[in-house]
Amino acid sequence: MENNFTFEGKVILVTGGATGIGAGLVRSILSENARHVTFLDLAERESEILERELKNKFGTLRVMYIKCDVSDEKQMNEAYNKVVDKFHRLDIVINNAAILCAEENLYKRMVDINFTAVISSTLKALATMAVDRGGSGGVILNVSSRLALTPSDSLAVYSATKAAVLQFTNSIAINKSYSKSEVRVLSVCLGPTDTAILHKHNSELFDKGCTQCFTSQVPERQRVESAVKGIIDVIKKADNGSTWIIAGNKPPVDITVSVREGVQNRCNDTSGS
Template identity: 60%
Template sequence: MDNENSWSAEGKVILVTGGAVGIGAGLVRSLLCMNAMHVAFLDVLEREGGALEGELLNKFGALRAKFIKCDISDEEQLSTAYSQVLDKYRRLDAVINNAAVIWEKEGFYKKTVDINFTATVTSTLKALEVMKADNGGSGGVIINMSSLVALQQNTHSPVYRATKTAVLQFSNHIATHESYERTKVRVITVCLGPTDTGHLLRHNSKDSQNLAQEDRQRVTSAVTGIMDVISRAGSGSTWIIAGDKPPVDVTKNVREGFQTISMATDFL
């Protein structure tokens, strides 16, 4: 393990988007089990978020967890959520941008773009501003959740696939070596394979059903893999977590793939 990238949740203040159910809820529980000082989790699901907060406060004690109802696609709400955490703890050590939806139907597809991509960009930039060492921060780590579909070509769920490809590209481009040397903030991309979460089935569209019917890994496998990645992965790296298997570092493959594609511009 590269000691520079070695990370522990103990004593950290962490923010998780999409944290009320599924993988997000699993991450919140796992981080607290690893002695995180405080985990704030954002979601629009008020009933589920409130229930999880009650469970966590009962198990871990007061002030350890905080549910914040937030539509992350609304920049004002997202900014307010960040301010709540910073006003209370005066620091932020890690952000996991986990929230995602699959809305492909006409009239709703913009919400998929707004939540999956635009909000991820906004949250990443806010986290960088707070945590970066060259702005008085202590460094930190940002995990951006892409998907295995970002690395595949398929006709199903084109908007969802496009947003996850955009997350992969954005995260890789913002996580340069020069940026890390200056900010001491690692930005890591996780490409999750199909996982047994409710959001795949929440919207009754043909495209979401097609994704949901693929072989799915357990939520616990995804959570365990993400916690492994956050503890040791280098900035700018890309990881696949799929099929209930340990994380696989595909950084070299992704970079070589895009390099091959970019070579086509030599003929223009």
């Protein structure tokens, strides 16, 4: 357990950082005296406004916006290289970028952004930060959803991408020995949160043409601030390979054992087939 972990002096990269939880993370991490935060997003107007605000508050060297389509591996690699070339290190990566569309529209785009980009970013982060590859260690946190844990008939593709993120993250954490890499790989499953992803009129911030986002059937949305605080707390204290739920404006709950036992039970149930 990393009880003494601090953001102070760290170099951090956040995907999907222009609005909502991503923007909240960028602000909070800078407030925790991080050396620098780079955030990636396609929403230029919102990103530039945020970058200007934070440069005025924290200083021009503390924050940088890079326009990046995270589903484009070349753009992702260029963004990583720009950060490492400038600061000669990378300590924390938070893969937060996601879109939510009606399944019949842009489902391939949803898979590319919500899942494939997480793979690309995670592997690039490991190659950059792992001690056994010349890095200094660090933390990778991948943002999943409570929908990864419960099937949804109305959001099948979105739920599937988030379940894939959860499974991929847990597998990477097992296969990549923390004792060698010194990179903790973590996942959080967020409950419904009051962000633009749940508001139809803001869907263009995420993807052109994504106009039928999920806007109803959400009983209780937690505040963005609650989700951000929960993610910050998890990064500070969580063990490698652990999974946490952050929902209902409550502190993070460790569900690692339940997730692992659930997977193991499914394997046992099918072992004779």
